[in-house]
Amino acid sequence: MAAVSDHTVGPTADRSARESARVEISGLTKRFLTPGGEVFTALQDVSFTVEPGQFCAVVGPTGCGKSTTLSMVSGLDRPSEGSVTVGGREVDGITDGVSFMFQADALLPWKTVLGNVLMGPIFRGVPKQEAHASARDWLRRVGLTGFEDRYPHQLSGGMRKRVAMAAALINEPKILMMDEPFGALDVQTKAIMSTELLGLWEQIRPSVIFITHDLDEAVALADRVVVMTSSPGSVKAVFDIDLPRPRGSVQEIRYESHFVELQHQIWETLREEVERAYARTAGGKA
Amino acid sequence: MRTASTTSTTSAPVADGTPSSASAAAKRAIRRRKVLVWAGRLGLAAFVIGGWQLFTTWKIVDPFFFGQPSGIAKRLVDYFQHGTEFGSYYSNIWTTIEEALIGFAIGTVAGVLLGVALGQSRYLADLLGPYIKIVNAIPRIVLGSIFIVAFGIGTTPKILLAAVLVFFVVFFNAFQGAREVDRNILSNAKVLGASRLQIIRHVIVPSALTWIVASLHSALGFSIVGALVGEVLGARSGLGLVITTAQNNFDPNGVFATMLTIAVLVLGAEWLMAKLEQRLLSWRPPSPSESSNII
Numbered sequence: 001m002a003a004v005s006d007h008t009v010g011p012t013a014d015r016s017a018r019e020s021a022r023v024e025i026s027g028l029t030k031r032f033l034t035p036g037g038e039v040f041t042a043l044q045d046v047s048f049t050v051e052p053g054q055f056c057a058v059v060g061p062t063g064c065g066k067s068t069t070l071s072m073v074s075g076l077d078r079p080s081e082g083s084v085t086v087g088g089r090e091v092d093g094i095t096d097g098v099s100f101m102f103q104a105d106a107l108l109p110w111k112t113v114l115g116n117v118l119m120g121p122i123f124r125g126v127p128k129q130e131a132h133a134s135a136r137d138w139l140r141r142v143g144l145t146g147f148e149d150r151y152p153h154q155l156s157g158g159m160r161k162r163v164a165m166a167a168a169l170i171n172e173p174k175i176l177m178m179d180e181p182f183g184a185l186d187v188q189t190k191a192i193m194s195t196e197l198l199g200l201w202e203q204i205r206p207s208v209i210f211i212t213h214d215l216d217e218a219v220a221l222a223d224r225v226v227v228m229t230s231s232p233g234s235v236k237a238v239f240d241i242d243l244p245r246p247r248g249s250v251q252e253i254r255y256e257s258h259f260v261e262l263q264h265q266i267w268e269t270l271r272e273e274v275e276r277a278y279a280r281t282a283g284g285k286a
Numbered sequence: 287m288r289t290a291s292t293t294s295t296t297s298a299p300v301a302d303g304t305p306s307s308a309s310a311a312a313k314r315a316i317r318r319r320k321v322l323v324w325a326g327r328l329g330l331a332a333f334v335i336g337g338w339q340l341f342t343t344w345k346i347v348d349p350f351f352f353g354q355p356s357g358i359a360k361r362l363v364d365y366f367q368h369g370t371e372f373g374s375y376y377s378n379i380w381t382t383i384e385e386a387l388i389g390f391a392i393g394t395v396a397g398v399l400l401g402v403a404l405g406q407s408r409y410l411a412d413l414l415g416p417y418i419k420i421v422n423a424i425p426r427i428v429l430g431s432i433f434i435v436a437f438g439i440g441t442t443p444k445i446l447l448a449a450v451l452v453f454f455v456v457f458f459n460a461f462q463g464a465r466e467v468d469r470n471i472l473s474n475a476k477v478l479g480a481s482r483l484q485i486i487r488h489v490i491v492p493s494a495l496t497w498i499v500a501s502l503h504s505a506l507g508f509s510i511v512g513a514l515v516g517e518v519l520g521a522r523s524g525l526g527l528v529i530t531t532a533q534n535n536f537d538p539n540g541v542f543a544t545m546l547t548i549a550v551l552v553l554g555a556e557w558l559m560a561k562l563e564q565r566l567l568s569w570r571p572p573s574p575s576e577s578s579n580i581i
Contacts, residue, residue, distance in 0.1 A: 106474035153571040
């Protein structure tokens with residue numbers, strides 16, 4: 001509910017506004033009580049930092065607590081130990097200036113495309129006319145002009161993702177969290193959506209935490225890749241990706257030699273974890 | 287289920303040949319099927335009603351106890367032209383409709399409010415859950431007797447009985463609907479900054495609406511049952527009273543005639559309900575069963 005100008009972290013915004021988009025995760029531990037009454041440690045002492053305006057990808061084997069980390073950054077869940085600070089302030093309750101994009105559709109099926117994009121401004125009490133204008137503007141930016149009155153079920157998977165993207169970005173968040181947002185899309189659509197995401201991100205430059213298990217996607221999009229171990233999840237290594245920006249087409253960057261080099265280097269680290277996670281599940285069944 | 291709907295157009299199996307002749311053949315097949323269905327329907331009605339008429343004419347079945355279609359028709363005309371001993375037939379119909387509608391409205395509003403509230407609050411649900419189960423286990427028709435003792439034989443007890451019947455149907459659906467909200471949608475709304483009230487208004491209620499509207503169909507039927515049973519138990523006007531009077535006069539034709547009137551009422555109400563459902567749930571993709579019905 002803070003001043004709206006707080007959320008417009010453009011390239012021209014002053015330093016203090018940008019500092020408020022720094023995410024520091026330190027010593028984050030999360031334990032759950034299993035239905036059997038045992039304590040299950042999902043996350044163990046996770047620490048990493050996302051600099052203001054940085055695109056940070058988190059990769060790791062299935063079930064390493066990536067999504068749990070996100071829900072604690074957004075304030076939907078509380079850590080058992082450790083803390084998350086956003087812009088120097090510790091998270092308790094829903095973090096201000098955050099948007100979330102899920103793997104599954106989080107669109108309201110009973111609202112039109114326009115209605116869905118309008119949710120953010122309406123919840124924040126933006127005047128109706130202003131909200132409508134900005135929703136239409138965002139729909140134009142994601143290339144969905146003319147689809148305002150459709151319902152989500154009338155759209156293709158890629159179009160629904162665009163709506164979700166407009167709905168997430170319309171609040172001009174300081175921090176954008178994405179939990180395998182393109183995981184359910186086919187390969188071609190995924191590449192197109194990733195490229196478009198990069199374009200939009202460059203316009204408003206929020207800090208991004210992007211969860212994926214697709215290493216190519218992580219390297220192509222991110223400035224920083226955090227590799228996590230399998231359960232209990234903890235940070236194994238952090239890689240800085242120094243591919244130049246703007247990166248252009250996600251599809252084409254994959255053929256650059258430096259990309260291949262980085263991808264290979266990270267895969268060496270990740271492979272061990274993936275194999276261990278796989279052996280555990282496979283071994284459990286044998 | 288969501289992804290398939292965009293491309294699913296219904297088409298009858300296409301025979302060999304040019305597209306135009308194939309589509310003409312398909313149209314003919316559809317028309318022939320329609321004629322067959324309607325012929326079957328009319329035949330069945332003629333068989334049952336005609337059989338009834340003949341059996342009672344031949345005195346194989348005694349028309350004194352079981353009525354006779356021609357007698358029912360005569361009685362119906364008589365009702366509409368000369369009314370009953372409790373005022374015109376129309377006024378009796380209106381009494382029942384009024385009681386049912388008011389009861390339906392009260393029961394629905396109460397059911398939705400309490401259902402959504404309990405779906406939201408675990409504490410309330412745990413607190414009230416067992417009591418609601420107990421009350422639900424009571425055969426609710428019996429409550430009619432209590433209402434009549436307490437409120438006399440005016441319209442109030444009938445409205446209350448209808449409302450109670452409607453309430454439970456709507457309540458359980460609203461409760462279930464409010465609980466089955468998609469977790470992602472809920473988290474997303476929270477992160478976007480929605481307050482508790484905004485979440486209820488924009489997320490929970492519309493989500494529960496699918497369930498609630500589904501319950502309204504049976505609830506509408508129950509509201510009419512409630513009004514009628516209330517009238518049978520004791521009333522000054524209404525179709526239930528017309529039926530009991532006909533019963534006491536050993537007039538099965540009168541009972542059947544009023545039964546027929548009620549059936550028409552319920553069908554009309556169902557039709558209106560279907561229209562309302564279409565409006566409220568216009569965002570829903572056409573269900574596979576609906577689209578296959580077109581063939």
